[in-house]
Amino acid sequence: MKTVGGTALDWLNASIGRKLAAALILTIAVTSLIFLVALVLLYWQGLIEERAQAAEEFNRYLSASLENAMLSRDLERLRDTVQRLGEQNEIVSVMILNPAHEVRFASSPASLGHQFDADRDAICRGCGSDETASTSFVTNEDGREVLRSVIAVRNKQPCTTCHGSIDSNPVNGLLIVDYAARGIKGAAFLSAMTLGGSGAVVVVVAVLVLGLVFKRSVIAPLETLTAATGDLDSGNLDARVTTRGTDELAVLGRSFNDMAERLQTSLRDVRQSERRLQAIIDAIPDGVRVIDDDFTIVQANHAYRKQLGDVEDVVGRRCYASSHRRTEACQPTLVTCPLVALTEDAPPSLKTIQRHVRADGSELFVEVTAARIDLRLNGQRRRCVVESIRDLSEQAHLSHEHRLSELGQLATGVAHEIRNPLSSIQFALRNIERETDPQNESSTYLHIANQEIDRCIEITNRLLRLSTPASDGVALISGDDALQETLSLLRFEAEHNKVRIHCETAPGLRIVAADGEFRMLILNIVQNAFHAMPDGGTLTITGRRVNGRVQMVFEDTGVGINPEDLQKIFHPFWSRRADRVRGTGLGLTICQTIVGRYHGRIYVDSQVGKGTRFIVELPDADVNWDEE
Numbered sequence: 001m002k003t004v005g006g007t008a009l010d011w012l013n014a015s016i017g018r019k020l021a022a023a024l025i026l027t028i029a030v031t032s033l034i035f036l037v038a039l040v041l042l043y044w045q046g047l048i049e050e051r052a053q054a055a056e057e058f059n060r061y062l063s064a065s066l067e068n069a070m071l072s073r074d075l076e077r078l079r080d081t082v083q084r085l086g087e088q089n090e091i092v093s094v095m096i097l098n099p100a101h102e103v104r105f106a107s108s109p110a111s112l113g114h115q116f117d118a119d120r121d122a123i124c125r126g127c128g129s130d131e132t133a134s135t136s137f138v139t140n141e142d143g144r145e146v147l148r149s150v151i152a153v154r155n156k157q158p159c160t161t162c163h164g165s166i167d168s169n170p171v172n173g174l175l176i177v178d179y180a181a182r183g184i185k186g187a188a189f190l191s192a193m194t195l196g197g198s199g200a201v202v203v204v205v206a207v208l209v210l211g212l213v214f215k216r217s218v219i220a221p222l223e224t225l226t227a228a229t230g231d232l233d234s235g236n237l238d239a240r241v242t243t244r245g246t247d248e249l250a251v252l253g254r255s256f257n258d259m260a261e262r263l264q265t266s267l268r269d270v271r272q273s274e275r276r277l278q279a280i281i282d283a284i285p286d287g288v289r290v291i292d293d294d295f296t297i298v299q300a301n302h303a304y305r306k307q308l309g310d311v312e313d314v315v316g317r318r319c320y321a322s323s324h325r326r327t328e329a330c331q332p333t334l335v336t337c338p339l340v341a342l343t344e345d346a347p348p349s350l351k352t353i354q355r356h357v358r359a360d361g362s363e364l365f366v367e368v369t370a371a372r373i374d375l376r377l378n379g380q381r382r383r384c385v386v387e388s389i390r391d392l393s394e395q396a397h398l399s400h401e402h403r404l405s406e407l408g409q410l411a412t413g414v415a416h417e418i419r420n421p422l423s424s425i426q427f428a429l430r431n432i433e434r435e436t437d438p439q440n441e442s443s444t445y446l447h448i449a450n451q452e453i454d455r456c457i458e459i460t461n462r463l464l465r466l467s468t469p470a471s472d473g474v475a476l477i478s479g480d481d482a483l484q485e486t487l488s489l490l491r492f493e494a495e496h497n498k499v500r501i502h503c504e505t506a507p508g509l510r511i512v513a514a515d516g517e518f519r520m521l522i523l524n525i526v527q528n529a530f531h532a533m534p535d536g537g538t539l540t541i542t543g544r545r546v547n548g549r550v551q552m553v554f555e556d557t558g559v560g561i562n563p564e565d566l567q568k569i570f571h572p573f574w575s576r577r578a579d580r581v582r583g584t585g586l587g588l589t590i591c592q593t594i595v596g597r598y599h600g601r602i603y604v605d606s607q608v609g610k611g612t613r614f615i616v617e618l619p620d621a622d623v624n625w626d627e628e
Contacts, residue, residue: 024214025207032203082107085177092146092178096153099171114141137181146178221249225256237264287366287389290375291319291339292382295329298375307366307391309359325357338370338385348372353392365392365571392571392589426453474598476621477518479509479543479550486522487541490530498536499529505543509550510621513598521594524587525554525614532558532612548623549600552616560608569604591616 078096085094086107096105101116135149153173155166224241231239240260243253278301281288287304289297300314308314308323319339320326332340336352349371356364367390375384433446487501494501511518529539537557544551561569570592595602600618 024210028203028207032200079105090180092140092144092180093176094178095176097174097176099169099173101174104173111141140178145181147181149177149179151175217247218249221253225249225253228256228260232260232263237267284388287387287391289314289319289387289389290373291385291387292375292377293339293384295319295339297322298377298384304389307356307358307364307389311359323354323356325361338368338387342370342372342385346372356389366390367392422453422456426450429453474512474514477511477513477515479511479552480505480507482515482519483522483541483543483552486519487526490523490526493527493530494539497530497533499533500538501541502538503541505541505552506545508622509543509545511550511598511618512621513594513618517594517597521591521616522552524591525616528587528614529554529556529558529612532556532560534559537611545620546617548620549617550620552618553613554616555611555613557611560610561604561606561612562608566604566606 082094082096082105085091091107093111094107095103095111097116098104103111103114103116106112106114135147137145138148140146140148151174152171153175155169155172221241228239228241237260240257241253243250243257278299281299281301282303284301285303287301287307289300289304292298295318297315297317297319305311305314311322314322318329320328320330324330324335330337335354336350338350338352341350342348349369351367351369354366354368356366358364369388369390371386373384373386375382377384429446429450433443433450436443436446483503483505487503491501526539526541533539533556539557540553540555542553542555570588592602595616595618598618600616602614602616604612604614606612
């Protein structure tokens with residue numbers, strides 16, 4: 001029952017039209033019911049009074065007839081009159097009682113001699129000389145409901161001979177006539193039902209008319225307004241209501257339209273501001289993300305998505321799930337979390353190095369600069385952190401490009417300052433050589449000078465090739481030539497550091513790469529080997545083909561690398577040289593970037609005190625990959 005009642009109540013509360021209709025129906029029904037009951041009672045009372053008055057007139061006429069019969073002492077006629085009256089329609093019985101309330105004459109022989117108790121039988125309670133006739137519904141001696149009319153037969157002067165004086169005996173007896181109550185009540189019930197039915201029809205018609213008027217004037221406008229509000233809530237900012245008239249609901253509808261128009265304008269401005277802000281932060285080359293105090297990313301730029309591998313679903317994710325691929329927050333004791341570190345008492349910003357994980361599982365080392373900021377999100381003031389994330393590998397690449405650029409400038413300077421004068425000297429010497437007798441000793445010296453000048457010009461050409469930027473495109477490179485030419489530039493540094501270089505490569509090793517980048521790869525690895533042998537040693541370089549790849553091994557006899565540092569040597573800006581010189585920490589990072597760009601691999605094997613071996617593998621240009 002509670003569930004049903006609750007459901008009905010919920011059904012009513014779901015609509016103002018239902019509540020008002022229910023209240024209207026209930027009010028009209030209760031009012032009509034009260035009115036109907038009052039009308040029926042009044043009609044019932046009037047009907048009884050009408051029947052009582054008619055019975056009283058009839059009884060008076062009957063009483064006069066009985067008095068004449070009694071005065072003439074014609075008892076037989078009196079009995080016959082009572083008998084015939086009792087046989088009339090709607091008359092149940094007729095009785096004449098003496099002053100002692102004993103039945104002397106009756107239409108039913110069974111009632112003769114019956115002694116009535118005035119109080120118990122309710123025939124004429126307290127009948128006396130001043131009592132008038134009474135009429136009421138009672139249950140007769142047979143248990144049947146009747147309309148009993150009781151009238152006193154008063155003593156008159158002609159009756160004093162038998163009944164004594166009028167003063168001592170004012171009433172000679174009682175005339176009782178019982179009318180059938182069923183017919184009277186049936187007529188009353190039929191009339192009441194007729195009235196009730198008419199009233200019900202009136203109520204139903206009134207409710208329908210009022211309901212239609214109410215639905216058209218109130219419910220329909222409210223439903224239209226509710227539908228427009230729902231459309232507005234679902235994002236349809238063009239939702240409007242059609243208003244008619246000047247009543248309160250029409251005014252409310254126009255107010256709603258004005259509000260929707262202002263909301264649409266404001267939201268359009270907000271979205272334009274959001275797009276403008278997003279465009280601004282997307283133009284920033286470093287990754288940017290905003291994190292709230294629940295570790296949720298609320299905004300990020302295109303560079304951050306690109307850092308993770310062009311991931312789109314960034315906003316709304318936890319920061320540790322997005323950048324660290326973790327299922328729970330990072331441990332502050334292991335990772336510097338800006339959201340934890342930037343408390344109210346801490347400085348407003350910090351800088352830290354972190355290891356991010358891309359969507360494909362590869363690692364990315366970044367420099368994070370974070371600042372604390374308070375923002376209002378969803379109507380609440382929240383403590384947030386803005387992070388600027390710089391890709392250290394990109395920075396290493398920029399450093400590499402900068403280094404190549406500097407070498408290019410150096411090579412250009414060498415070409416202008418050395419090569420051109422050398423070419424002029426060589427031109428002059430060749431002219432002199434042509435005019436000199438070949439048998440003369442001077443001709444031999446001139447020939448040697450020309451050869452040395454050719455050698456100097458070749459060295460400048462090697463510098464130019466080393467500084468060739470990667471943007472010039474890839475080419476087919478001879479691995480042995482590039483290796484030998486790069487080593488020739490490092491020969492003086494090797495002799496200065498007491499390093500012996502042994503180089504052995506298989507013939508015809510070729511790769512596809514940018515010539516300048518490949519030479520820079522060799523240069524960085526060889527110089528890194530020099531730094532690992534501060535007291536001198538041996539660097540052995542071998543080149544060969546292994547499983548469709550060109551493998552180059554650089555093995556030194558230096559101090560080696562500690563096992564705990566092996567995982568860090570490719571990290572940007574990490575440096576720990578054996579010669580105790582503070583390096584940039586970008587050499588091996590640049591090497592890893594170059595090898596990765598051409599789909600190769602670089603890995604290291606080292607033993608402390610024995611030396612280190614770097615292995616570089618690049619695709620062999622002479623292998624047809626489509627046939628494998």
